[in-house]
Every structure is written in structure tokens, then in C-alpha cells.
Amino acid sequence: MPYETHQSYRQLFPHTEQGLIYLNHAAVSPLSTRVLKAQIAHLQDRSTGKIETYPDDVKQLEKTKGCIERLINAESWERIALAGNTSDALNIVAAGLDWKPGDRILLNDLEFPANVYPYYHLKSHGVEIDVIHSSDGKLTAEMVYEALRPRTRLLALSAVQFLSGYRSDLAVLGELCRSRGILFVVDAMQAVGGMRIDVQEMKIDAVAAGAPKWQMGPQGIGFLYLTEELQSRVHQKYLGWLSVENPWDFFNFDQAPATTARRYEGGTVNIPAMWGYHASLSTILEIGPDVIESHILSLTGALTRQFLDAGLTLYSPTDDQERAGIVTILPPKGVEASAAYEELARERVLISARGGKLRYSPHFYNSIDEIRSAAAISLDVFARLSSR
Structure with missing residues (x-):
């Protein structure tokens, strides 16, 4: 990304001018000024403007789905349903598939719980869970094969693992699942917005992702993508007035569900968050997903090399084909992750402490200078803590 272009996008995040190095996007991203402006404008319109903004909201909702369509290369925005979160x-x-006793779901022990509990809950239906x-x-x-x-x-998998940052080869796994008639359902919370996802090329049947991490959107909103073929097999357990083909035909209670993924939304989605979500997605598309991925990989690559050169042990991968936006290290001997996290926060470097490890996760607006500074500060903190 050209320097001048990068600097212009950094200005969308005021904390970069306040001496704060934020490297915790795998937890939650800061809201850009564009997102904040979009949400405030909508709320002001609801309070002192049109008040009844529903017609504008519906148009913006379709535009938001159109952004998601482009971001993941879906067949159509009609394959997208907005949801409250990944779970x-x-x-x-x-819950919508027709499970039979003895059916099996394949998981692994690296997953964030949001990609575990929906499937473990099916044990009550006689479904067997296999764990890699x-x-x-x-x-x-x-390992999957x-x-x-x-x-x-069904194979349930995160595109990028939340702690190790390992990026699976989704294209190979999608081909494997498609050849065997196995559903391929991807939790893309740690990928979409940072790493490229192409649902058609990768033969993914369903993708779920909340907005607040790499998509840099508000909390309380995200999306579900599913193919038309999978939609025909997913029978929702609840139905709302917006789930049917013509919601405005109020007294026709014999309507079929909508032919689009809108059938899964039920009622009104989080409209204020949707306005902010559109702003964040528009920014990502404006820059370009490929440009963002390349920039993030250059940052995590630099951070990986600095930590390896310092003799630290990495939990995240070093292979370029396996890396993503997360660099996770084991603290040096004698250093507690929680203590290092607190000390780094005092030094204005914000990361995550997870499972006794330290996780760094930069995004497109972060600079190589911030990465170098964060690494140097981290090494200094480790030295101080280990000498106590």
C-alpha cells in the first residue's frame, strides 16, 4: 500500500494519534470515524429527522449484503442473511439440518467455543462428535482427511484459528468435502476482512462471521452465507414476519418462507449497527481485500521474524502459507502472560493474553514502525519481568 494512501486511512482511527499501538483486532477492532459517523447520522435521523427511516434502512440493508457478497465472492447478495453474531x-x-442418530460432525480442539457449542448441543439428537x-x-x-x-x-472449521493464527487450506478442504458429500461450514470470524475468503472457489457451503473483529464493524451484527442447495436443507426452528416471501401481505398467514436467505432473519435486524457495518465494509472494499491481506501478512511476517531473532518461542505458524493476522508467542521463562499483558498496556501497547500466551493481531492501518516499536517494548517488558 503506498505510504500516502496508508497515512490517509490511518487518519480514520484517531487513537493512532494518541500514542496507542493497538494490536488486538483478533479480539475487537476500533471503530473508524466513518463507522461512527454513519451510526450517529442514522440515530440522529431517528431522533430529530425523518424518524421513520425504514425505507432507507431496507435499501441500506441490501447494499450491506451486496458488500458482503463482494467480500466473500458469494453468488448473490440474496445468499446472505444478517445475524446478531457468529454463534x-x-x-x-x-439446528436446521435433519440429523439422524449416528451422524457424525468433525471438529478440532483448537476452535473458539462459538464454533463448538452449536454442534455439541446436537449430541442430544444422537449425533456423534469427532475431535481432531x-x-x-x-x-x-x-489431519482432516x-x-x-x-x-x-459436516466439517466445522475456523478459517483462521483464534489463538494459534493457523490458516487452513480452505480450497483443499472444500474440494475434499465436496467430493465426499460432506457439508463444509466455516467460522470466518478471524479471517473475513483480513484474509481473503472466496466461497465459490473454496467450495464452502456456509460461512458465519460477526462484524467486530477483522471486518471492523459494530458489535451485535454479522452475517451468514449459505449456498442455495444448503438452504434447501436448513429448516429454521423459528419464523418471523420478515421470514416470508411477502411480509407486507399482513393477513396472508399461509405464505412460504422467502426464497432468499432473508428467511433466517425473522424480524428487524440491528439497524444502527447495520449502518456502521456498511461503512466498515465499504472501507475494506475501497482499499481492496488483496491489498489488506498483503499488508497484514507483511506486518505479521516482520513481527514473527523479530520475535524469532530474539529467541522467543512462537505458537503461531512461520510458514507463509499458514500465517494470517495473528502472531502468538509463549512468554519467556519466568514471565507470566497476564503480567506481561498488563505491563504492555501500561506502555500503551494493547494485545491479548490467551491461554498463558500473548497474541498480537495488527490490521491494515497499522504501520511497520508500530510493529517494530511493539516488538522492542515487548522485549523490554519481558526483560524487566524476568529479572524480578
Whole structure:
């Protein structure tokens, strides 16, 4: 990304002018001034302007879905439903399929709980859960292949693992699942907005992702994508007035569900968040997903090299094909992750402490100078703590 262009986008995030190095986008991203402006404008319109903004909201909702369509290369925006969060979106798929006793779902022990509980809950229906165990934070296609069973019906996987930052080869896994008639459902919370996702190229049947992390949107909104074929098999467990083909035909109660993924939205979505979500997605598309991915990988690559040169142990991958936007390290001997996290926060470097490890996750507006500073400050903090 050209320097001048990068600087212009940094200005959308005022904290960059306040001496704060924010490297915690795998937890939650800061809201840009564009997102803030969009939400405030909508709320002001609801308070002192039109007040009845529904016609404008519907148009903006379709535009927002159109942005998601472009971001993940969906067949159409009609394949997109807005959801409150990743868990809600995944539960639509998990609870809506016709499960039979003895059906199997393949998971792994690296997953964030949001991509586990919707499937574990199906044990009450006689569904069997197989779990791939990883000792090094990686989940390769070979490991998945060896774990498949004759009655495996669904592979549930995060595009990028939340702690190790391992990026799975979704194209290979999608081809494997499609060849065996196995549903491929991806939790893309740690990928979309940072790493490229192409649902058609990767043969993904469903994708769920909340907005607040790499998509840099507000909390309380996200999306579910699913193919038309999968939609025909996902029978929702609840129905709302906006789920049917013509919601404004108020007294026709015999309507079929909408032919689009709107059927899964039920009622009014989080409209204020949707306005902000559109602003964040528009910014990502304006810059370009490929440009963003390349920039993030250059930052995490630099951070990885600095930590390796310092003799630290990485939990995140070093292979360029496996890396994403997350760099996770084991603290040096004698240093507690929680203590290092608190000390770094005092030094105005914000990261995450997870599972006794330290996780760094930069985004497109972060600079190489911030990465170098964060690494140097981290090494200084480690030295101070280990000498106590």
C-alpha cells in the first residue's frame, strides 16, 4: 500500500494519534470515524429527522449484503442473511439440518467455543462428535482427511484459528468435502476482512462471521452465507414476519418462507449497527481485500521474524502459507502472560493474553514502525519481568 494512501486511512482511527499501538483486532477492532459517523447520522435521523427511516434502512440493508457478497465472492447478495453474531449464524445451520442418530460432525480442539457449542448441543439428537487433536496449533488437510468417517456429514472449521493464527487450506478442504458429500461450514470470524475468503472457489457451503473483529464493524451484527442447495436443507426452528416471501401481505398467514436467505432473519435486524457495518465494509472494499491481506501478512511476517531473532518461542505458524493476522508467542521463562499483558498496556501497547500466551493481531492501518516499536517494548517488558 503506498505510504500516502496508508497515512490517509490511518487518519480514520484517531487513537493512532494518541500514542496507542493497538494490536488486538483478533479480539475487537476500533471503530473508524466513518463507522461512527454513519451510526450517529442514522440515530440522529431517528431522533430529530425523518424518524421513520425504514425505507432507507431496507435499501441500506441490501447494499450491506451486496458488500458482503463482494467480500466473500458469494453468488448473490440474496445468499446472505444478517445475524446478531457468529454463534447465532452457526446455530441456524446446526439446528436446521435433519440429523439422524449416528451422524457424525468433525471438529478440532483448537476452535473458539462459538464454533463448538452449536454442534455439541446436537449430541442430544444422537449425533456423534469427532475431535481432531492438535499438539502444535496446526490443523492440516491431511489431519482432516485421516479423521473422516463413513458417516461424517459436516466439517466445522475456523478459517483462521483464534489463538494459534493457523490458516487452513480452505480450497483443499472444500474440494475434499465436496467430493465426499460432506457439508463444509466455516467460522470466518478471524479471517473475513483480513484474509481473503472466496466461497465459490473454496467450495464452502456456509460461512458465519460477526462484524467486530477483522471486518471492523459494530458489535451485535454479522452475517451468514449459505449456498442455495444448503438452504434447501436448513429448516429454521423459528419464523418471523420478515421470514416470508411477502411480509407486507399482513393477513396472508399461509405464505412460504422467502426464497432468499432473508428467511433466517425473522424480524428487524440491528439497524444502527447495520449502518456502521456498511461503512466498515465499504472501507475494506475501497482499499481492496488483496491489498489488506498483503499488508497484514507483511506486518505479521516482520513481527514473527523479530520475535524469532530474539529467541522467543512462537505458537503461531512461520510458514507463509499458514500465517494470517495473528502472531502468538509463549512468554519467556519466568514471565507470566497476564503480567506481561498488563505491563504492555501500561506502555500503551494493547494485545491479548490467551491461554498463558500473548497474541498480537495488527490490521491494515497499522504501520511497520508500530510493529517494530511493539516488538522492542515487548522485549523490554519481558526483560524487566524476568529479572524480578
